[in-house]
Amino acid sequence: MQDDAAQKQTLLGADELVLNMGPQHPSTHGVLRVKLKLDGERVRGTECVIGYLHRGVEKIAENRSYQQFAPYVDRMDYVAAVSNGLGYCEAVEKLLNVEAPPRAKVIRTIMTELQRIASHLVWLGTHALDIGALTPLFYCMREREEILKIFEKYCGARLTTHAFRIGGLQYEAYDTFEKDVERFCKDFERRIQEYVDLLTGNSIWIGRTRNVGVLSAADCIALGASGPVLRGSGVKWDLRKAQPYAAYDQYKFEIPVGTNGDTYDRYMVRMEEMRQSRLICLQAIENIPAGPILGKVGKVLKPPAGEIYHAIEAPKGILGYYIVSDGTTQPYRVRIRPPSFVNLQALDKMARGHLVADVVAIIGTLDIVLGEVDR
Amino acid sequence: MNPALHDVLIFLRSWWVELVCGVVIVAVVPLAAGYLTLMERKLMADMQARLGPMRVGPHGLLQPIADAVKLLIKEDIIPDNADKMIFWLAPVTSMTAALTAMGGIAFGPAFLVARDLNVGLLFVVGVSSMGLIGIMLGGWASNSHYSIMGALRSTAQLVSYETAAGLALVSGLLMAGTLKIRAIVDMQSGDHVWFIFLAPVAFFIYLVASIAETNRAPFDLPEAESELVAGYMTEYSGFRWACYFLGEYSNMILVGAVATTLFLGGWLRPFSNVSWMNWLDAVPALFTAAVGVYCVYRAGKQPVRVQVWFMWAVALACFVVALPLGLPIVTALLKFKFLPPGLHGAYLFFMKISAHIVPGLLGGFWFLLKITAYIYLFMWVRFTLPRYRFDQLMHLGWYILIPLAIVNVLAVGVAMILKMEYGWNRWLAMILSTVVTLAAAFFLLRWNDKRAAAASSAAPPEQPSTEDSYAG
Numbered sequence: 001m002q003d004d005a006a007q008k009q010t011l012l013g014a015d016e017l018v019l020n021m022g023p024q025h026p027s028t029h030g031v032l033r034v035k036l037k038l039d040g041e042r043v044r045g046t047e048c049v050i051g052y053l054h055r056g057v058e059k060i061a062e063n064r065s066y067q068q069f070a071p072y073v074d075r076m077d078y079v080a081a082v083s084n085g086l087g088y089c090e091a092v093e094k095l096l097n098v099e100a101p102p103r104a105k106v107i108r109t110i111m112t113e114l115q116r117i118a119s120h121l122v123w124l125g126t127h128a129l130d131i132g133a134l135t136p137l138f139y140c141m142r143e144r145e146e147i148l149k150i151f152e153k154y155c156g157a158r159l160t161t162h163a164f165r166i167g168g169l170q171y172e173a174y175d176t177f178e179k180d181v182e183r184f185c186k187d188f189e190r191r192i193q194e195y196v197d198l199l200t201g202n203s204i205w206i207g208r209t210r211n212v213g214v215l216s217a218a219d220c221i222a223l224g225a226s227g228p229v230l231r232g233s234g235v236k237w238d239l240r241k242a243q244p245y246a247a248y249d250q251y252k253f254e255i256p257v258g259t260n261g262d263t264y265d266r267y268m269v270r271m272e273e274m275r276q277s278r279l280i281c282l283q284a285i286e287n288i289p290a291g292p293i294l295g296k297v298g299k300v301l302k303p304p305a306g307e308i309y310h311a312i313e314a315p316k317g318i319l320g321y322y323i324v325s326d327g328t329t330q331p332y333r334v335r336i337r338p339p340s341f342v343n344l345q346a347l348d349k350m351a352r353g354h355l356v357a358d359v360v361a362i363i364g365t366l367d368i369v370l371g372e373v374d375r
Numbered sequence: 376m377n378p379a380l381h382d383v384l385i386f387l388r389s390w391w392v393e394l395v396c397g398v399v400i401v402a403v404v405p406l407a408a409g410y411l412t413l414m415e416r417k418l419m420a421d422m423q424a425r426l427g428p429m430r431v432g433p434h435g436l437l438q439p440i441a442d443a444v445k446l447l448i449k450e451d452i453i454p455d456n457a458d459k460m461i462f463w464l465a466p467v468t469s470m471t472a473a474l475t476a477m478g479g480i481a482f483g484p485a486f487l488v489a490r491d492l493n494v495g496l497l498f499v500v501g502v503s504s505m506g507l508i509g510i511m512l513g514g515w516a517s518n519s520h521y522s523i524m525g526a527l528r529s530t531a532q533l534v535s536y537e538t539a540a541g542l543a544l545v546s547g548l549l550m551a552g553t554l555k556i557r558a559i560v561d562m563q564s565g566d567h568v569w570f571i572f573l574a575p576v577a578f579f580i581y582l583v584a585s586i587a588e589t590n591r592a593p594f595d596l597p598e599a600e601s602e603l604v605a606g607y608m609t610e611y612s613g614f615r616w617a618c619y620f621l622g623e624y625s626n627m628i629l630v631g632a633v634a635t636t637l638f639l640g641g642w643l644r645p646f647s648n649v650s651w652m653n654w655l656d657a658v659p660a661l662f663t664a665a666v667g668v669y670c671v672y673r674a675g676k677q678p679v680r681v682q683v684w685f686m687w688a689v690a691l692a693c694f695v696v697a698l699p700l701g702l703p704i705v706t707a708l709l710k711f712k713f714l715p716p717g718l719h720g721a722y723l724f725f726m727k728i729s730a731h732i733v734p735g736l737l738g739g740f741w742f743l744l745k746i747t748a749y750i751y752l753f754m755w756v757r758f759t760l761p762r763y764r765f766d767q768l769m770h771l772g773w774y775i776l777i778p779l780a781i782v783n784v785l786a787v788g789v790a791m792i793l794k795m796e797y798g799w800n801r802w803l804a805m806i807l808s809t810v811v812t813l814a815a816a817f818f819l820l821r822w823n824d825k826r827a828a829a830a831s832s833a834a835p836p837e838q839p840s841t842e843d844s845y846a847g
Contacts, residue, residue, distance in 0.1 A: 017520060019520045019521075019524075020520075041524070041765060128761065131761045131762060132592060132593060132595070132760070132761040132762025132763075133759075133760065133761040133762075134419070134423070134592075134757070134758055135419075135422060135423050135758050135759065137423075138423035138424055138425060139423070139424065142424055198759070199761070202760065202761065204593055204760055204761045204762070204763060204767075205761050207763070207764070207767050208761055208762075208763075208764055208767075355764060355765060355766065356524070356603075357596075357762075357764045357765060358764065
């Protein structure tokens with residue numbers, strides 16, 4: 001710890017400047033408000049003000065039946081609605097003690113991995129845009145569009161899909177589902193190379209991301225950070241491997257990790273995750289088992305009294321659902337552990353001592369979605 | 376006669392060229408700036424797999440007009456706490472500086488120059504730098520944190536990069552030996568070479584520095600929208616904002632014109648001294664005619680009748696421009712004696728006209744083409760590269776560009792002496808100077824890398840304090 005008085009002294013002995021970033025600012029990714037305490041352009045402290053998008057999702061759950069609540073979780077991380085739905089459905093299934101049939105599990109895996117790619121594409125595009133590269137955003141949106149088209153064909157919705165049902169799936173995969181996924185995966189390999197060409201070796205990009213927002217592994221664990229933020233710091237922790245759910249135990253894939261825990265490492269980790277997700281999709285469409293898509297669940301869900309915690313690896317990190325049932329058709333309490341909310345805590349630690357421009361890069365690299373932070 | 380009226384007439388008689396030029400500049404440059412935005416948006420769209428403006432006019436050709444009208448009828452907002460006088464003055468200063476500097480530029484050999492000053496280039500560079508004052512004042516008067524930070528960044532950046540740009544210009548001026556715009560181009564014509572080939576490094580330094588000077592990506596920190604919302608323009612709207620915008624785009628045209636004049640041979644045609652390449656004189660006419668033909672071809676495919684008419688109008692305009700540009704073709708054809716003798720008078724007539732106006736027109740065409748190419752480079756860079764951080768920007772300016780520019784000035788100077796005093800071959804001297812500068816650049820970059828590596832290994836990244844600045 002350094003001398004406190006020296007810390008408080010600004011470079012020119014001037015007053016500190018408090019800059020209010022957000023809630024309406026182009027690069028706070030929604031309605032995040034950050035109060036920056038600046039010495040010139042150097043950040044000496046940050047404070048996040050959240051809650052502008054609070055809708056009381058957890059409270060709403062207490063007044064809805066289990067099925068009725070399912071669409072609400074799509075509205076948390078609206079960039080990765082399918083993943084949210086998967087976590088909720090599996091949590092309730094655990095509570096009911098039923099299991100989705102194998103076919104449903106595989107289709108869920110494919111959909112969730114596609115969603116992971118889509119979510120990472122949005123992250124890449126906006127992150128690059130924040131750092132000043134205009135063009136990758138549009139390439140990313142072009143690829144994401146293909147994924148959203150698959151979603152649309154599958155369940156009729158593109159963004160807040162409500163793709164899964166408790167106990168399995170509502171919809172059978174459409175006729176050309178495998179072909180569409182395969183075509184996307186084939187194209188995507190070439191497309192991802194375009195981003196690599198634009199950014200990975202670009203010296204301005206490296207200069208803007210190397211040693212920016214460094215987070216050590218110990219810091220990550222202390223803060224509870226998860227997902228690519230944790231893995232970028234070198235901790236190999238991915239629930240898809242650690243506590244396999246859906247059909248992930250059937251597929252071979254790598255968990256990429258970084259070394260320095262800086263913004264560049266997190267960028268590399270997410271890029272590699274997209275490639276791995278693509279591989280998982282390719283493996284999964286090889287062999288989608290035949291059979292029913294909905295397990296044995298009644299029309300009215302009445303789980304036995306008890307509590308359950310189930311977590312999945314959402315694109316942004318560990319997404320956990322803690323559900324308490326009192327034996328009625330409505331949950332007694334639902335508590336959601338959103339990855340964005342927890343990861344956002346790292347902002348202050350990462351941003352101190354950097355410049356204003358880096359704060360934008362750091363918010364981008366944390367990949368937060370305010371719908372999930374505020375719920 | 377009324378003495379006052381007499382004085383006015385005297386004034387008008389001696390200054391009418393400048394006055395007409397001023398009116399033309401004020402009328403044309405904003406339009407050109409508007410169409411530059413359209414060009415930028417269309418190019419950006421093309422590189423980003425989308426269409427860009429398509430609604431206003433065919434392929435969005437009327438979009439700049441619509442934008443201008445929108446800006447003019449927008450509500451004019453002055454923040455309560457702003458310094459109203461300065462807030463009002465700042466954008467006007469910026470725009471005026473850019474437009475005034477335009478007057479010193481020569482767009483062609485015969486005309487289109489307000490006044491060929493003996494300090495021509497210095498005047499242009501100096502007056503255009505005045506735009507900075509407008510930016511500073513605007514940032515200050517807005518009384519907003521984002522604005523003041525944008526203005527501070529802009530000031531520091533322009534001061535740093537003006538130095539590099541100025542030194543790069545000096546390298547070119549050493550070869551030209553004059554500041555007069557027209558003389559600089561004549562020099563390149565007399566030397567049978569554009570200065571870019573003699574001093575490529577100076578051109579490159581000027582290119583980079585001029586991107587920074589016009590506040591464009593990857594050096595667009597003063598208005599980095601993802602950091603400072605809109606920098607010094609944050610609090611501006613409507614016409615005032617348009618003034619800033621205009622100043623900025625005029626500046627782009629200006630740096631393009633300066634680079635073209637000094638390094639790219641001004642209004643000289645490629646291979647202007649090679650007689651068997653004279654057929655290049657036909658290119659402007661054929662080019663404009665081809666654009667016209669394309670417009671006619673596309674007119675039939677426009678969905679709305681207004682758009683069809685508009686396309687026809689554009690085609691007509693192209694043909695009208697192509698006619699005078701095509702005079703060399705006509706005279707060349709008439710020169711052949713297979714024409715009936717009755718047309719001899721016509722031949723003389725055409726000769727007379729084309730001798731008067733055609734060189735100017737053709738020169739203007741090549742000049743504008745070169746500026747456009749230069750600005751295209753600006754845009755291309757903008758769509759491709761991420762933005763520098765402020766410290767990196769300063770580092771690039773002070774540690775790399777300025778030392779490199781100084782070395783380049785010295786090397787070019789030595790080369791000039793070798794050529795003039797010792798009779799060295801021009802190319803040998805210039806290649807030597809370029810090699811020396813490139814070697815300096817190499818060592819500079821190596822040294823910088825080493826320094827950065829040493830700095831990062833000596834001092835591990837600043838441990839952020841855990842003190843909670845907002846606790847309690």
